Amino acid sequence: xxxxxxxxxxxxxxxxxxxxxxxxxxxxxxxxxxxxxxxxxxxxxxxxxxxxxxxxxxxxxxxxxxxxxxxxxxxxxxxxxxxxxxxxxxxxxxxxxxxxxxxxxxxxxxxxxxxxxxxxxxxxxxxxxxxxxxxxxxxxxxxxxxxxxxxxxxxxxxxxxxxxxxxxxxxxxxxxxxxxxxxxxxxxxxxxxxxxxxxxxxxxxxxxxxxxxxxxxxxxxxxxxxxxxxxxxxxxxxxxxxxxxxxxxxxxxxxxxxxxxxxxxxxxxxxxxxxxxxxxxxxxxxxxxxxxxxxxxxxxxxxxxxxxxxxxxxxxxxxxxxxxxxxxxxxxxxxxxxxxxxxxxxxxxxxxxxxxxxxxxxxxxxxxxxxxxxxxxxxxxxxxxxxxxxxxxxxxxxxxxxxxxxx
Amino acid sequence: xxxxxxxxxxxxxxxxxxxxxxxxxxxxxxxxxxxxxxxxxxxxxxxxxxxxxxxxxxxxxxxxxxxxxxxxxxxxxxxxxxxxxxxxxxxxxxxxxxxxxxxxxxxxxxxxxxxxxxxxxxxxxxxxxxxxxxxxxxxxxxxxxxxxxxxxxxxxxxxxxxxxxxxxxxxxxxxxxxxxxxxxxxxxxxxxxxxxxxxxxxxxxxxxxxxxxxxxxxxxxxxxxxxxxxxxxxxxxxxxxxxxxxxxxxxxxxxxxxxxxxxxxxxxxxxxxxxxxxxxxxxxxxxxxxxxxxxxxxxxxxxxxxxxxxxxxxxxxxxxxxxxxxxxxxxxxxxxxxxxxxxxxxxxxxxxxxxxxxxxxxxxxxxxxxxxxxxxxxxxxxxxxxxxxxxxxxxxxxxxxxxxxxxxxxxxxxxxxxxxxxxxxxxxxxxxxxxxxxxxxxxxxxxxxxxxxxxxxxxxxxxxxxxxxxxxxxxxxxxxxxxxxxxxxxxxxxxxxxxxxxxxxxxxxxxxxxxxxxxxxxxxxxxxxxxxxxxxxxxxxxxxxxxxxxxxxxxxxxxxxxxxxxxxxxxxx
Numbered sequence: 016x017x018x019x020x021x022x023x024x025x026x027x028x029x030x031x032x033x034x035x036x037x038x039x040x041x042x043x044x045x046x047x048x049x050x051x052x053x054x055x056x057x058x059x060x061x062x063x064x065x066x067x068x069x070x071x072x073x074x075x076x077x078x079x080x081x082x083x084x085x086x087x088x089x090x091x092x093x094x095x096x097x098x099x100x101x102x103x104x105x106x107x108x109x110x111x112x113x114x115x116x117x118x119x120x121x122x123x124x125x126x127x128x129x130x131x132x133x134x135x136x137x138x139x140x141x142x143x144x145x146x147x148x149x150x151x152x153x154x155x156x157x158x159x160x161x162x163x164x165x166x167x168x169x170x171x172x173x174x175x176x177x178x179x180x181x182x183x184x185x186x187x188x189x190x191x192x193x194x195x196x197x198x199x200x201x202x203x204x205x206x207x208x209x210x211x212x213x214x215x216x217x218x219x220x221x222x223x224x225x226x227x228x229x230x231x232x233x234x235x236x237x238x239x240x241x242x243x244x245x246x247x248x249x250x251x252x253x254x255x256x257x258x259x260x261x262x263x264x265x266x267x268x269x270x271x272x273x274x275x276x277x278x279x280x281x282x283x284x285x286x287x288x289x290x291x292x293x294x295x296x297x298x299x300x301x302x303x304x305x306x307x308x309x310x311x312x313x314x315x316x317x318x319x320x321x322x323x324x325x326x327x328x329x330x331x332x333x334x335x336x337x338x339x340x341x342x343x344x345x346x347x348x349x350x351x352x353x354x355x356x357x358x359x360x361x362x363x364x365x366x367x368x369x370x371x372x373x374x375x376x377x378x379x380x381x382x383x384x385x386x387x388x389x390x391x392x393x394x395x396x397x398x399x400x401x402x403x404x405x406x407x408x409x410x411x412x413x414x415x416x417x418x419x420x421x422x
Numbered sequence: 423x424x425x426x427x428x429x430x431x432x433x434x435x436x437x438x439x440x441x442x443x444x445x446x447x448x449x450x451x452x453x454x455x456x457x458x459x460x461x462x463x464x465x466x467x468x469x470x471x472x473x474x475x476x477x478x479x480x481x482x483x484x485x486x487x488x489x490x491x492x493x494x495x496x497x498x499x500x501x502x503x504x505x506x507x508x509x510x511x512x513x514x515x516x517x518x519x520x521x522x523x524x525x526x527x528x529x530x531x532x533x534x535x536x537x538x539x540x541x542x543x544x545x546x547x548x549x550x551x552x553x554x555x556x557x558x559x560x561x562x563x564x565x566x567x568x569x570x571x572x573x574x575x576x577x578x579x580x581x582x583x584x585x586x587x588x589x590x591x592x593x594x595x596x597x598x599x600x601x602x603x604x605x606x607x608x609x610x611x612x613x614x615x616x617x618x619x620x621x622x623x624x625x626x627x628x629x630x631x632x633x634x635x636x637x638x639x640x641x642x643x644x645x646x647x648x649x650x651x652x653x654x655x656x657x658x659x660x661x662x663x664x665x666x667x668x669x670x671x672x673x674x675x676x677x678x679x680x681x682x683x684x685x686x687x688x689x690x691x692x693x694x695x696x697x698x699x700x701x702x703x704x705x706x707x708x709x710x711x712x713x714x715x716x717x718x719x720x721x722x723x724x725x726x727x728x729x730x731x732x733x734x735x736x737x738x739x740x741x742x743x744x745x746x747x748x749x750x751x752x753x754x755x756x757x758x759x760x761x762x763x764x765x766x767x768x769x770x771x772x773x774x775x776x777x778x779x780x781x782x783x784x785x786x787x788x789x790x791x792x793x794x795x796x797x798x799x800x801x802x803x804x805x806x807x808x809x810x811x812x813x814x815x816x817x818x819x820x821x822x823x824x825x826x827x828x829x830x831x832x833x834x835x836x837x838x839x840x841x842x843x844x845x846x847x848x849x850x851x852x853x854x855x856x857x858x859x860x861x862x863x864x865x866x867x868x869x870x871x872x873x874x875x876x877x878x879x880x881x882x883x884x885x886x887x888x889x890x891x892x893x894x895x896x897x898x899x900x901x902x903x904x905x906x907x908x909x910x911x912x913x914x915x916x917x918x919x920x921x922x923x924x925x926x927x928x929x930x931x932x933x934x935x936x937x938x939x940x941x942x943x944x945x946x947x948x949x950x951x952x953x954x955x956x957x958x959x960x961x962x963x964x965x966x967x968x969x970x971x972x973x974x975x976x977x978x979x980x981x982x983x984x985x986x987x988x989x990x991x992x993x994x995x
Contacts, residue, residue: 187522198430205445227491227523372519372579373572379526380533 016396016406022422023413027087030080032056034130038104038122043112052123054102056136057083060415063134064100065090065169065353065360067141068123068148070116072107079103085324086353089346091408093385095357098412100136102127108143117151124155132156133166133364139356140170150175165363169356178359180374181352186220186322187375188351189296191382192343193320194228199390200317200341202293205229210247210290212236213299214259215267217322217349221296222256235259236287236299239268245284248274291315298322306330312340321345336399344401346408347389354381426456429482429527439480443527446487449611450548450555451805455481457783458790458806465779471772474799479616482531484524486546486609489586491521502590512710515587520579531614532578533571538617538626538699539564541581543588546609547598557663557890557902558597559610560588560712563617565626565701578614580709585612592868593903599875600906617699618793618802619658622727625719627698628793628802629729630761630769631659634673636777637787637809639836639983645672650787652773654758656724656733657696659791659804660716664892667693669758673777676762676770685737685744685755693756695720721756732760732767732796769794772801784808816840816982818989829977829990830912830943830951837939838983844909845976846874847956849884850898852916854967857887860894866965868904873963873970875907881970882977882990883908884951886919909936910979910990914943914951939981941988955992 019027034054041047053076056064066086069079079101087099104119111119124131131138140149149170156167165176173179180187197204207230211218214237222232232254236247248254248269255277262273271281288295288304291313297303300323304312309331319335320343321327327335327342335342355378362368369377393403416422426448429441440459442448448456459478463469466476493499496518501511520528543559562581568574588594589610598608619628631654638651645651655661655668662668669692671678682688700717708714724730725748735744738752746759760766773792780788786808793802816839820831848870850863863885874881883889883905887897897913905911911933933940943951959971973992981988 183522191526224522227521369572370519370576372525373575375522376525376529376575377572379522380529383526383530 016398016402017410017413019409019413020422023416026416026422027058027084027409027412030055030057030083031059032130033076033080034127035076036123036126038119038126040115040118040122042115050104050106050119050122052102052104052119052126053079054127054131054136054138055079055083055100057099057101058087058412058416059098059100059136060412060419060421061091061098062096063098064131064136065097065139065356066100066102067139067170068144068152069101069103069142070106070108070119070144070148071103071142072105074103074105085346087412088405088408089350089353090357091411092347092389092404093350093354093381094388094411095354095381097137097353097357100138101141102138103141113147116148120148120151121155124152125159128156128159131167132160133164133360137166137356137360138168139353146170146172146175146177165366166360169359169363171359171363176359176363178355178362178368178374179371180378181355181359182216183220183223183375184355184378185349185352186217186222186298187224187378188354188382189217189221189298189320189322189343189348190224190228191351191379192348192386193225193294193296193318195383195386195390196318196320196341196343202317203229207231207293208233208253208290209294209296210234210287210292211322212287212295212297212303212326213267213323214263214269215299218267218296218298219256219260221298221322222254226256230294233292234282234287234290235269236284237263237267237269238284238299239271240264241268246271247282247284247286248279249282249286249290250277250279252278254279285311288312294318294320296320296322297326299326301325302328304328304331304335306334309334312338316340318343321348324349332399332401342400343386344404347385347400347404350385351378351382354378426452426483429531440478441481442483442485443524444485444488446485446490447546447609447611448483448485449544449546449609449613451542451544452481452483452611452613453544454806455613458780458803461779461783461806462776462803465775471775471801472768474767474769474772474801476772476776476801476803479618479793479802479804481613481615483544484582484612484614486611488521488524489589489610489612491523492518492586495519495521505592508591509710511590512584512587515583516580516709518583520582528578528582529571529575532566532574535566535616536574537566538619538701539566539578539581540613540615540617541578541585542613542615543585544611544613545589546611547601547606555597558588558594560585562712563658563699563715565699565715567701582612582614584709584712586610591903592872593901593906595903596872596875597903597906600880615804617658618795618800618804619699620795620797621701622729624700624702625698625717625727626701627657627696627729629656629796630733630758630794631655631657631662632773632792632794633659633662633789634773634777634792635787635789635809636781638672639986644678645675649674650777652770655693655696656721656730656756657698657719658716659793660697661693661695663791665888665890666695666892667691669693669756671758671762673770673774685742688744688757689737689753689755693721696724721754725754729796730754730756733758735759767796767799769801776803780806815984816980818980818982818987820989823989823991827991828952829955829992830941831987831989832941832943832947833985833987834942835939835981835983835986835988836933837937837981837988839937839939839981841909841937841939841979843976844880844882844979846879846881846907846962846970846972847884847959847977848874848881848908848968848970849956850886850967851969852886852953855886855916855919857895857919859967860887860898863898863967864900864904866968867898867900869965870963870968870970871905871907879907880909881907882910882912882979884912884914884956886914886916889913908938910939910941910977912941912943912951915945917945939979939988941990952992
């Protein structure tokens, strides 16, 4: 469909650069352990690399390569001038003290400080890393290079170079694309209901904006840490976001007893998918919608907005397509996060920070424009939204490579 | 027939259409514009009248639901209902955030619009009750000419919050309290509308603004009430709305000679400055005032802009001749003669056509506001309102009343009907009055009015000079909300304050809609105000310049609107 030539295909199939580093860290007990870390820069033809740093015991460079490529497409589909990168360290933060994590962060930067930077490659938080990790990394980078470079990294706390609205951005972005899909389908958001998988940051902000648009969420699911199982909580009259937030632990788990006393019906985790609603928002796990459960989706469902990364398996995706369910693909629907990260970087580079209103207005315009471009191509070429999004994203990156004379 | 459509972020939406954002009500003013748009489309299917484009300026309306959400999410209910000073309320609103769901639409809109914008109020109550709220809620004009769309977005959001906050200023709350309908819920829609005009250097303004009424409460000479009345001004319509000097004429007799004894008198009493939007940096950053981006410009400056050729006559001091247009050298006087006498553009015919069509559609006398540019000729209708005209017949035979019973009479009264039961008199002490203190007097009046409003009372208000004048040297610069408990208003002259009286024109709509009588009394009249009797009444409260008294018996007010005669009686006969 894109008609890419062989050099373009070969270039985009592999990362431009990979860094594999060893990070010696003196542990609290006095011994030294060596941690393996990575940074993969898939493509920076459209701008500096952008992507998170993951701390995970089962981390592999293959995962990071795939995710770096995915970042390339995500930045391209929302048309922000950044490329795709990803990084990680093989470690288990649950068994590390904060001081040990700090040393890993600083060590990772020491090894990579010449190969990342505000105009080269911009890291961000990811699995098991957060604002504090980003500040340690920034501090180490600035110590090495001298001066202040807040544009090195995003996901910083507000007041320390972070952007207002960043926390809400991913969830809001999901709902903004969903709102546009409803417009295209001629459905009033105020007359719709939704069921959501997950009750983390993305889900909570998605619920907030969706409620503001007048919609009703009737079911949310979450992971229960003590039972090591997921449950769905259903209430016909609709969930109350604040009420649920008040009975949720730090892992996003909802207190079963309190939920029951508030009139929520506890159901098996997968029941979120089986509700008779207009909209499903998977905002938790990969492969949550697969060949085994896709048939359980009720006939009334009209839209699936993929808040999580890779929530739909290719087989399930095909089944949804056959059923005519409108799927907003993950790397478009959840691109609000990286879009706001880009805004944070712009603000940090200027050292001038916008109001929350300005950030969210820009996010809305960016997401809406991106959605409309993808939707228009999908209609014109009669292809699914996911394919249209890939056509736009890959096309933009391939064109940038060509314009630079790389291919 | 056009109907407003939901903003869909298409470029054409932003510049051409009548669009809205949100749900809820459009508010009274926007509803009026919907009606006006339809009338104009019916009247001028091709949008033209003898070479003049006729339209309403493109606009977007933020409907009332977003106002309610704004208040709720920012928890502004408490301060909005408090007695905090207006400045605190305005500041609290500026610090609050507009609802997330409207932000993207506003940014998308402003990215495509680069012309000055008027951010206007359109309140729910304007639609639900027949009261004009004229001058109660604020309008803010912004130049919207910054290259950076973020800067334009910020100014737009500041202006919207300013209009939202104006719902809760002291004057606005007192005005609502004084309404006969009680427990009314107010909500504000906001109109974002293109300002009609052109840019001249760092100024942006229409060459002509006007207000036309199809019923005239003050017919002079050969004109009749049903002939209506038109007021014209150079620049933004603020000059007319604020009661500044403008040209008033009967549309039935547009070529009548001007009502001035001499060109000198004409020069002294016609418009000598006009309002424009400044396209340069404002004097100071102050999102809390309506006039942040407005400037008042002397009329001679407009000659350099080339905008007065169709508006002025020229007075030659040597020959003492007044000639139409600018061909001769001499003093320029805004008589609008090239338009009205030479008919260089048929605007009087156009005004009459629009006014009559609006009257037919609304089945009531109407008032319209308009703005105009001449090159190319464009007549933009900005607002239409029905006028409430009392038809009660009151005959006043002064000989029937005992002389001691009369508090005052006047042969120049606005209004019609009989009013009983006014038991409070608030007046500016004649012995302490000095025009230099008129701003302080306005503040003192506001305090007394607030007390009366809280008690649910109503007052007879007596003062000197033009009530509501924006020029504190011409009268007391009150807004309607500051005197909202008045059921009858007296504007009087003193030997030290002998300017031409306004006859209520500043508060015209409020007077008409609330059925309030407005007496103009000259100190030279034989039957002037009985100050001695007033001074003997029980004092309720008193400040430096103002006194509030309560007569033993309520006053009776009678006005014969057919002849503009009225009398106020001290007690039942």
